[in-house]
Amino acid sequence: MAELGRTPDAWSDHDFLIITVAGAQESFRQDLSWLPDGERIVLKVRETAHGLKVLHDDGHLLEFAIFDEAEPHLARVNDDRVLPDRAHVEADLQGRQAGRLT
Template identity: 45%
Template sequence: MTAALTTAVRGHPALVGLALLGSSSNDAASRRDEWSDHDFFAIAGSGAAAIARQDLAWLPDQERLVLTAREGDLGFVAVYADGHVLEFAVAEPTELAGALAEEATVTVDDADGSVARVIAESQSRAARVPVTDVLDDAQLVLVKLLIGTGRLRRGETINGGQFIRQWAVKHLVQALRARAVDRGLAKAAGIDSTRRFEADFPEVAADIEAAIAQPAERAAKSLFDLTRRVLEPGWEDFPTAAADAIARRLGW
């Protein structure tokens, strides 16, 4: 697929470059497995992005495509008959002024090196993404569990479950990573703190997985107990009073 994409971009009159991202890149080839997608930026020439976005007939192996969909103004996803996924943005360099990238390989570039500059700038921004505030994240875990459980108890099971299984877990993962960074036990996670969390924190990840596999309110209680167990001991700034108040409010 990499070779076919490279050929397709080179042959498109509106496209001037291709940058493979994440596990599609050479730098992250060791992470690649059967579930890896092709993530990339397809870079258009000045004023030409709308043309490239309008028609995706330039994607390789058109006869095997079973799905293409838009994701936002610049993003797309495509799925092939064998289940292989492409996730990509089609954009001019100026449209990627806020983009973030980590591992990347430029396979097509113009004479001005526009794609290489886009990638260098995106990697520089990603490297400057600050570690999240551990206290803020810990407090937000508790807030999301409180709100989510309240929603469950009034019958809003879908919305309440989202607060518990998605947002509370996101902040718990961020808090755990930030706390580990603060203690010198880990490096910053990069763009998405949930990626490869299982490899970095296998025991806690297994506990989170077991917690959210339960019915929603039991999941909330398990996540609440887990948050206190893994973050509170030895951390004098942990929001203990808030945790106690939430436990009282919810009858925990």
């Protein structure tokens, strides 16, 4: 999704993180009605404690994880673009990408 350093091809999926208020994460993982074309979801797989893979009937794959404001340090990120940055996490993600934070 970030499209930094490379252009997505026809087989690219959407990888993203959601940062939400503490306590709301699991409700977003369980009820996927907030996703575009939610009625077209044919498969939902819980991949990690925070993340899911969701497949639509047209083959479109979403891979995402949902964290609260204190949890972004748990994510493994290689490219990022923050849209929007209401929790001010962009500096943290960029710092970890550059190896300055752990």
